[in-house]
Amino acid sequence: MPDVMEYKCSACGGKLEFDSNTQKMKCPFCDSEFDVDSLKEYDSVLENAKEDDMAWESEAGSEWSEGEAEGMRVYKCKSCGGEIITDATTSATTCPYCDNPVVMSGNFSGVLKPDRIIPFKFDKNAAKNALNKHIEGRKLLPKVFKDQNHIDEIKGVYVPVWLFDAEADAQIIYKAEKIKRRSDNNFNYIERSYYSVRREGSVVFENVPVDGSKKMADELMESIEPFDANGAVDFQTAYLSGYLADKYDVTAEESVERANQRIKNTTEQLFASTVQGYDTFNKENGNISLKGGKAKYALYPVWLLNTTWNGNKYTFAMNGQTGKFVGDLPVDSGAAMKWFIGVSAAATGVCFILMRILGL
Known part of the structure; x- marks a missing residue:
């Protein structure tokens, strides 16, 4: 005897039963009704759902030509272990990430040659001016920070980035709901209708960047995006x-x-933006597969600024192509407390006025 297919109610999770009067599947607990053919199609889609398939072919970077890297040197930071590449004219420098001295570790070798590079569009003065602008107007910033903070170093760094190209094919199913409310002299009524919404399509991705340096925090690098990959050159x-x-x-x-x-x-954000006309919806199932996934190796320009104040170090970063500037600033605890008290007092005053108006 074949197995009997069991269907669950989308509204309450109860077991559905066939109602001979309506010729539909009906929930005995909440009285929700479902079309039989729609349930069969829905189950078929779920049974045939695939796992994500996101494989890549990586041929990023290339070998250096003979003699091409002769004028380059490698410096190693003893503090964080980072290796910095410079030209032969640089005799000594400091690590752009931790600001400790770095020492010559040998000739440049053993790494892939970048495919592309985005040249710097902003100079050191622009980075310093961006920091000053970033500080202006910060009410909770300690007053002495602007005058007493010391910019230890401003370094222009080409950060290694892997760029990924691919076409993403996606199939996503959403559980959606429409809600209708009505009232009469005796009761308020809520009618809930449930839908299975299916979306299929493709999205083409070009130059999706991933930071290739452990020293450069992914969150910091992504916060100064976007970089315009069209501005990259060989x-x-x-x-x-x-x-x-x-x-x-x-x-x-x-x-x-x-x-x-x-x-x-x-991909999920783009697909979700197409689900419209419902009061609520949630992703229920889906898969994404990639086609033609390839990676490239590039260098992106970043200005790193390390500043010291009150014994603490603060790091700022600026996109060397667009000028976008980010970084955390210290907060004056005294000013923050005064601001909080002021806001609380204002809120209390508003409540008092409302109470007087309402006669409470």
Whole structure:
């Protein structure tokens, strides 16, 4: 004897039963009704649902030509272990991430050559002016910070970035709900209608960036996005003159997981934006598969500013292509308390006025 298919109510989770009067599946607990054919199609879609397939072919970077990297040197930071690439004219420098001295560790070798590079569009003065502008108008900033903070170093750094291209095919099912309310002289009524909403389509991704440096926090790098990949040019060592370049310590293969997460999040957001006309909806099932996934290796320009105040270090970053500036600032606890008290007092005053108006 074949197994009997069991259906669950979308509204309350109860077991549905066939109602011969309406010729529909009906829930004995909440009286919700469902079309039989729709339930069969819905179950068929769920049974055939696939897992995410997000595989990549990585051929990022290329080998250096003979003699091409002869004028480049590698410096290693003894504090954080970072390796910084510079030209032969740089005799000594400090680490742009932790600001400790770095020492010569040898000639440049053993890494892939970048495919593309975005040259710096903003200079050191622009980065310093951006910091001053970032400080202006901050009411909770300690008054002495602006005058007493010391900019230890402003470093122009080319951060290694893996760029991922792919076409994402997605199938996503949402559980949606429409709610109608009405009233009569005796009761208030709520009618809830449930829908299975299916979306299918493709999204083309180009140059999805993933930071290839452990020293550069992913959150900090992503906070100064976007970079305009159309402004990238074929890599030439001449662009490194006067700047530092971070030697990647996260491979393209190790960056795939973060690239997949960024692609998946964006795809789901785009698909969800097409589900309209419902009061609520939630993703119930879905899968994403990639086609033609490839990675490239690029260098992106970043200004890093380390400033010290009151024994603490604060790090700021500026997009060297667009000028976007980010960074945390200290908070004056005394000013914050005065602000809180002021807001509380204002709120209390408003409540008192309302109470007087209402005669309470």
